[in-house]
Amino acid sequence: VNKKIIVAVDGPAGAGKSTISKKIAEVLKLEYIDTGAMYRALTLKVINKGINPNDVKSILEIMEDTTIEFINNHVYLDGIKVDEEIRKNIVTNHVSEISKIAEVRKKMVDMQRKLSESNNVIMDGRDIGTVVLPHANYKFFITASVEERARRRYKELLEKGEKDITYDQILIEIKKRDEIDSTREIAPLKKSPDAHLIDTTNKTIDECVNEIIEIIERG
Ligand code: CDP
Ligand code: CDP
Numbered sequence: 001v002n003k004k005i006i007v008a009v010d011g012p013a014g015a016g017k018s019t020i021s022k023k024i025a026e027v028l029k030l031e032y033i034d035t036g037a038m039y040r041a042l043t044l045k046v047i048n049k050g051i052n053p054n055d056v057k058s059i060l061e062i063m064e065d066t067t068i069e070f071i072n073n074h075v076y077l078d079g080i081k082v083d084e085e086i087r088k089n090i091v092t093n094h095v096s097e098i099s100k101i102a103e104v105r106k107k108m109v110d111m112q113r114k115l116s117e118s119n120n121v122i123m124d125g126r127d128i129g130t131v132v133l134p135h136a137n138y139k140f141f142i143t144a145s146v147e148e149r150a151r152r153r154y155k156e157l158l159e160k161g162e163k164d165i166t167y168d169q170i171l172i173e174i175k176k177r178d179e180i181d182s183t184r185e186i187a188p189l190k191k192s193p194d195a196h197l198i199d200t201t202n203k204t205i206d207e208c209v210n211e212i213i214e215i216i217e218r219g
Contacts, residue, residue, distance in 0.1 A: 005030060007122040007216065008129035008136035012178050012189060014149030015142045016200040016208060017124040022073075023209045025122050028216065033070065033115050035125035035132070036095075038108055040086035041068045041077040043095045053097040060103050068111070089162060093173060096180040099126075105186055127187035129195050138216050139195035142208070148201045150174050 007030065009017050018034055025032035043053075045066060051058045069076045074083055085091070098104060105127075112132045116123060123132065129139035144152075150171040157165055181189040191197060196215055200208050 003137075005120040005216075006116060006133055006136040006138075008133045008139045008192075008195070009122060009124035009142060010126055010128050010130070010140070010189065010191070010195065011124075011142035012146075012149065012181070013174055014153045015144045016152075016205065017142050019205055020142065020200075020208050020212065021122050021124045023205070024212055024216075027209070027213060028122075029120070030122045031119040032073065033112065033121055033123040034075070035108070035112055035123060035128065037070075037075045037086060038068050038111065039095050039099045039104075040091050041075055041082055042066065042104065042108075043091050043098050044082060044086050045077060046098060047090060047094060053094050056101055056103070059098060059101065063104065063107060070115070087160075089157070089165065089173075092177075096177045100180060100184040100186065102186050109187075126181055126189040129192035130190060131187045134192075139192050140198055140212060140215075141191040141195040142198045142200060144199060144201040146175060146178065147171065 005028070007024070009021050011017050018036070021034075022032050024030065042063065045062060046053060046059055049062060051062065053059075067076075067078055074081050075086060076082065109132050112123065115121070116133060125132065129136060129141070150167060153174065154165070154167045154170045157170070178189075196212075198208060198211060203211075
């Protein structure tokens, strides 16, 4: 009987976590779970309902009847596919405020642990190796310089046609999100001592994927 494989991936925005995790999921036949997409989906709902991101009570109320699902690698919020909408800059710029709320995190962590029970999984986020799946068989902390991460995000936004934005703005926004995510009281972004550090600044996606697969296959 093969033992269950659980891979935890953490790191800051634009480091390459989701791109790399998806490829590893394909090669090793794991289920990929994007926890950032879950926080983004809730943030989208908060924005669409016109709720102030500081209004914790209202956020917890709407969370009660919110469903977030992954079906065939697409994200569904209350039954509606929201892959594109959750990547919009307005969501990106509010997600960290909502993600630092203790009760929000508690519910998300419960959902994420349940999602990891049935399959072999690779899960990415900020607190996967430290809080959500501390017993993961393999942990990786994927990072890159903040300038490189901002360049990557800027390029993506230009490709999506979001033209009213500059590289400098993206750099400021990423730094702000890094700061909120790594200094919050609950489950801050930090490298688990037992995680392998992968710096993607000067590496291609394939180089990163191969480096990680080698570590996993070495056992
Ligand atoms: O894709 P990107 O790196 O920009 O961010 P993401 O992984 O989609 O995560 C969006 C935001 O959700 C992060 O900046 C965190 O504020 C929050 N998040 C979190 O708090 N914990 C997680 N496990 C995943 C995301
Ligand atoms: O999930 P996370 O926010 O950590 O990053 P991502 O969305 O997977 O990657 C951000 C961008 O960096 C994507 O456009 C990737 O194609 C790119 N990337 C890269 O150019 N070189 C790498 N070694 C890793 C990612």
